[in-house]
Amino acid sequence: MKIKTFAIVAFAALSMGLASAASADGAALYTSKACASCHGADAKTSILPVYPKLAGQNAEYLLEQLKDIRDGKRTNGQAAVMKPIVASLTDDEAKELADYLAGLK
16 A cells, blocks of 8 residues: 555656646746747736737647747737747647746736
């Protein structure tokens, strides 16, 4: 019984560590891509009303938007401004960024 409990606790700790790493990577991407320049350091305080608040948005929605802008499928709104910023994001990085933003409240 003790081994089973230890395994469950170890798995939970490892899972939390991986979530923290993904969150840290998302935060690093938010910083390195200069997202705060338009969307605010808190991802809520954008510099212009046309720039959306990103904090707390649905992760799947954010991921889809990032990929669509990156891949040229979305050209409306501020997509032209965003395209060069997200052009180099891999699918994994886009997911990390979307998950990070979704986790902000």
